[in-house]
Amino acid sequence: MPVGEQVRVDSSDVHSYYSRGSIVIFGKLIRCHIGSSLEAIFY
Secondary structure: OOHHHHHHHHHHHHHHHHHHHHHHHHHHHHHHHHHHHHHHHHO
C-alpha cells in the first residue's frame, strides 16, 4: 500500500474518532447545562 493512502486512511479514522468523542462530550455538557438551568429555575 502506498504511503499516501495509508496516511489518508489513518487521518480519516482519527477524524471520525475525534468527531464522535467531541459529540459525546458536547452532549454531556449540554445536559449538565440544562440540568443546572432547571435547578436554578425551580429553586
